[in-house]
Amino acid sequence: MRPYPEDVLRAIQTGIGAHFAPEVKSAYGQAQFAFSMLLFTLVQRDYDTAVPDLVDANAALRALLADAATALAAIDRADARAAGEAVAALPPPAPSLRLSALRAENEALRAIICSLTAVIEPAADDPTLATLQPVRRAIYAYLSADAKRRIFPILSA
């Protein structure tokens, strides 16, 4: 039913701006008010796409980890074997489309990516980790695209 939650958020933002902003006199208070308006904008930006963004992210992370498992299996090094064991312990898929479930899955998958970083990062110039280079490029590309998708130009706002 209307108003949807995003309608309510927008109404709160507009209402606060109309009713309270003129009452805020101090420079500090005005700065805090401006921050609150930006935060409303951020929440509205992410609200509608939060679920599909997490579903896509979790699928992408699982694909990267599958490729990493294959590449790690070909490397005879203790740190690569440890990383391979971490990748083998994938979390189960989120049991629902609730944000809390999708976030828990996402954090578990990102934690496994973290456990790979000790071998992924030096793979660029360590010949014994050369088979990881395509996975390294893919992980960096994914993380870069993910970061850029989340950028909100606050320092220039």
Place this chain on the structure above:
Amino acid sequence: MNGPRGRVLPPRLTQHRPRDTLSSMREDQLVAYLTSRMPDARDLTVANIARIPGGASRETWSFEARWTAGGAPVERSFIARRDPTASLLESNNDLEFDLYTALEGSGIPVPKVHWIERDGGAIERPFFIMSRLPGATDARTLVTSPQYADIRPTVTRQKAEILAKIHAVDIARIPSLERPPSLAASALHEVERWERTMRQDTLEPQPVLELAFHWLKRHLPPPPERLALVHGDYRTGNFLYDQTGITGILDWEMAHAGDPIEDLGWVVIKSWRWAGDDRVGGLCTREEFVKLYEDAAGAKVDRATLTFWEVFSNVKFAIIFITGTKSVVEGKTPDLLLALTAFINPGLEAELLELIA
């Protein structure tokens, strides 16, 4: 809780509202405090108390005081720096107070500090009070307003020259300055310090920062020739300026002893490019600033070392916001700036991945 006539008031009507959350500083508190520190002052009054926006690591308040001394009227503008309820940084007033004291007369423009209170009884939390210097800090106004077009070249040169002066300070004069265990370990010491902070404060996995920490440990620079005073937050926006140029260097909370090139790494990160182009700090190109610094310091800057500290600076900046996020999520602060700054991190992550790819 007794009200004005001894009645028991319901809690919501008592005078014990959480002043921390209200971020207050009252006139009567300041009058009582200043009177206690200046017993010869007569008819002391305080006016125009205002919290200065920004300063996400420590509250900054300005106020004016008037009194009579020896029959003559005195009027002074002061700044009070007070510990926050929660912060982007773990820092202490002592270091900033000691630095300002040690740098007085050094040619580095810093405010004159007057008093420090470590127990915070007078105005609720620990604080120190210093004189207010003239000038403004707003970075975007400095780099974009036609009003400051003529002074920008002077400010740019002074920014490099003052940084060289900071790095020439004898750190033996500042005993409270945090030092690395050895010259050789100075870079790793800083890397590990911030890695510990990340592990302590992060609420979620940080794959980009993990990659960056591995990169930093594999690209440690050669030790500096000597340990220098590192400002730790030297950038456009953290100095005061007016039509005469730079009038004060502020925000020393992250100062420590270390590699002086660390400060240059902080200067050049993209986050401070206030003019919206490639000019570092919105003032000049990266190479122009490094050259100005080299001329002032009389030493060459190794470009690979500069890149190391540029990567480090992006990591450090991201971790500062991770600490702020934790304070917000745990409900330790009403400061909305700390909630907002968390959203700076995606840009820092994207920049890091370009630098370390």
